[in-house]
Amino acid sequence: xxxxxxxxxxxxxxxxxxxxxxxxxxxxxxxxxxxxxxxxxxxxxxxxxxxxxxxxxxxxxxxxxxxxxxxxxxxxxxxxxxxxxxxxxxxxxxxxxxxxxxxxxxxxxxxxxxx
Amino acid sequence: xxxxxxxxxxxxxxxxxxxxxxxxxxxxxxxxxxxxxxxxxxxxxxxxxxxxxxxxxxxxxxxxxxxxxxxxxxxxxxxxxxxxxxxxxxxxxxxxxxxxxxxxxxxxxxxxxx
Numbered sequence: 001x002x003x004x005x006x007x008x009x010x011x012x013x014x015x016x017x018x019x020x021x022x023x024x025x026x027x028x029x030x031x032x033x034x035x036x037x038x039x040x041x042x043x044x045x046x047x048x049x050x051x052x053x054x055x056x057x058x059x060x061x062x063x064x065x066x067x068x069x070x071x072x073x074x075x076x077x078x079x080x081x082x083x084x085x086x087x088x089x090x091x092x093x094x095x096x097x098x099x100x101x102x103x104x105x106x107x108x109x110x111x112x113x114x115x
Numbered sequence: 116x117x118x119x120x121x122x123x124x125x126x127x128x129x130x131x132x133x134x135x136x137x138x139x140x141x142x143x144x145x146x147x148x149x150x151x152x153x154x155x156x157x158x159x160x161x162x163x164x165x166x167x168x169x170x171x172x173x174x175x176x177x178x179x180x181x182x183x184x185x186x187x188x189x190x191x192x193x194x195x196x197x198x199x200x201x202x203x204x205x206x207x208x209x210x211x212x213x214x215x216x217x218x219x220x221x222x223x224x225x226x227x228x229x
Contacts, residue, residue, distance in 0.1 A: 104217060105162065
């Protein structure tokens with residue numbers, strides 16, 4: 001079974017530039033998550049989708065971050081404009097359903113460096 | 116609000132030693148789920164175990180074991196006879212059916228040296 005695919009693996013941009021990350025979840029998984037992991041910290045949820053609807057985006061900085069999940073499958077996360085503090089690993093995860101009774105599977109992440 | 120505390124930032128052990136990683140959680144939910152994930156240098160979070168709040172039985176899987184105690188709100192993870200391949204960052208996480216997404220602790224970095 002293929003895992004969660006993310007691209008690119010690494011990205012370096014200058015502050016105030018834009019960047020987009022892509023995620024392809026495990027086939028059949030209805031729930032998709034984007035997490036931000038700053039160096040030395042645990043992952044923090046940015047947004048959670050159930051199919052193509054948003055379940056939780058309370059911690060998403062909506063003035064600069066946006067995300068969509070077209071047709072309830074692939075998802076993109078965009079940052080515009082980027083700030084230095086956005087340097088982090090962006091992890092995409094998917095699970096069969098939402099809630100705690102199924103585990104989430106994570107991709108390898110995109111490491112973003114903002115200079 | 117839910118919170119997970121992993122007080123140990125870094126642990127260093129010599130191969131074959133036993134090591135316990137601590138996890139303390141806070142939640143007002145009566146139904147909740149606890150997880151452990153491993154993050155090797157490659158960066159991908161690897162699922163290790165899930166426990167629901169109604170099941171306090173300890174679990175053993177090979178060299179790994181988990182001790183869940185509701186009385187102390189702890190879900191500790193022990194690696195027996197550690198190996199170099201166990202070197203990674205380990206995260207404890209918490210969710211509930213009302214919260215859905217995982218709330219992670221800050222992680223414990225484990226280094227196992229030969």
